[in-house]
Amino acid sequence: MALAAGRAMLMRSGVRLGTQAAARGGNGARRFMNHRVVVEPNTVPGVAVIKFKNPPVNSLTLEFLTEFVICLEKLENDKTFRGVVLTSDCPGIFSAGLDLREMCGKNPAHYAEYWRAVQEMWLKVYLSNLVLVAAINGTSPAGGCLIALSCDYRVLADNPRYRMGLNETLLGLVVPFWFKDTLVNTIGHRASERALQLGLLFPPAEALQLGMVDQVVPEDQVQSTALSVMTQWLAIPDHVRQLTKNMIRKATADHLIKHQEADIQNFINFISRDSIQKSLQVYLENLKQKKH
Numbered sequence: 001m002a003l004a005a006g007r008a009m010l011m012r013s014g015v016r017l018g019t020q021a022a023a024r025g026g027n028g029a030r031r032f033m034n035h036r037v038v039v040e041p042n043t044v045p046g047v048a049v050i051k052f053k054n055p056p057v058n059s060l061t062l063e064f065l066t067e068f069v070i071c072l073e074k075l076e077n078d079k080t081f082r083g084v085v086l087t088s089d090c091p092g093i094f095s096a097g098l099d100l101r102e103m104c105g106k107n108p109a110h111y112a113e114y115w116r117a118v119q120e121m122w123l124k125v126y127l128s129n130l131v132l133v134a135a136i137n138g139t140s141p142a143g144g145c146l147i148a149l150s151c152d153y154r155v156l157a158d159n160p161r162y163r164m165g166l167n168e169t170l171l172g173l174v175v176p177f178w179f180k181d182t183l184v185n186t187i188g189h190r191a192s193e194r195a196l197q198l199g200l201l202f203p204p205a206e207a208l209q210l211g212m213v214d215q216v217v218p219e220d221q222v223q224s225t226a227l228s229v230m231t232q233w234l235a236i237p238d239h240v241r242q243l244t245k246n247m248i249r250k251a252t253a254d255h256l257i258k259h260q261e262a263d264i265q266n267f268i269n270f271i272s273r274d275s276i277q278k279s280l281q282v283y284l285e286n287l288k289q290k291k292h
């Protein structure tokens with residue numbers, strides 16, 4: 001169902017599924033390539049590595065979200081895969097979060113389509129039957145952080161330039177309740193109150209101390225650590241682990257599922273406000289200015 005919706009979304013946004021290519025890597029492994037998401041089976045049996053490849057900053061465009069969901073769905077349906085490592089192909093950036101241009105200067109129909117894609121992506125990641133380990137090899141604000149928080153385990157590169165957190169208030173935005181729930185479930189209520197209101201972005205040592213990530217390791221060991229953690233998780237039989245995961249996460253996901261349409265309407269009303277549009281434009285302008 002989501003796959004069909006995703007395909008329709010890709011067609012609407014002009015992305016041709018026919019451009020997906022399959023090739024054989026050096027180790028003979030099959031390697032699926034989309035435009036923006038690359039899926040590589042790994043040396044660890046049953047484990048794939050998804051690399052975000054939406055330069056320059058892996059922002060979560062509609063096309064990226066659609067490809068990502070389709071990739072995850074394919075891996076879930078392929079019984080040879082039990083776990084996935086999520087990482088980035090863009091140096092120094094895991095994901096810059098939601099694409100600000102998708103939320104700026106567009107019409108309500110576009111905002112609805114975009115927000116549904118964001119919701120569907122989160123539900124797919126958060127409730128995945130696969131073991132998901134985030135190998136966070138770069139900065140990861142807002143929606144990028146949400147993806148990592150929705151995985152089962154997080155390994156972050158020990159680079160003081162990398163920051164992670166939900167910084168929505170710094171953009172003049174209110175964090176959606178399911179972003180908030182995901183953070184609260186990870187770092188607890190009090191730490192979330194402070195982090196969310198102040199829009200804090202944490203360097204690795206602080207992210208570790210808060211429990212926002214599970215491990216901080218040297219940058220060149222992020223992926224190998226994620227793969228060895230995966231081995232530990234895959235030692236548990238899938239059905240008991242999946243039932244346990246579902247038991248823990250279901251209430252949080254159901255909260256969004258139950259209010260999905262209202263959440264879309266809230267997003268449209270909020271993002272369409274002149275004041276919010278102005279804030280986003282200024283924020284984008286400031287990103288440009290900092291280069292000069």
Ligand SMILES: CCCCC/C=C\CCC/C=C/CC(=O)SCCNC(=O)CCNC(=O)[C@H](O)C(C)(C)COP(=O)(O)OP(=O)(O)OC[C@H]1O[C@@H](n2cnc3c(N)ncnc32)[C@H](O)[C@@H]1OP(=O)(O)O
Pocket residue numbers: 056057059093095096097098099100101139141142143144167168171173174175176266267270284287288291
């Ligand atoms: C009451 C009811 C309320 C209901 C409310 C509902 C919803 C509202 C909330 C919506 C939730 C939003 C969550 C989000 O994810 S918002 C996005 C947050 N992201 C950020 O703040 C990151 C912004 N980017 C950066 O800080 C930096 O770009 C960087 C990621 C640290 C990378 O820095 P650097 O390597 O120096 O690269 P540049 O800054 O030069 O960027 C290159 C290029 O990319 C553009 N860009 C960067 N981030 C984004 C983005 N998120 N979306 C779109 N485009 C982005 C940047 O503008 C540059 O473009 P140009 O080369 O054209 O200048």
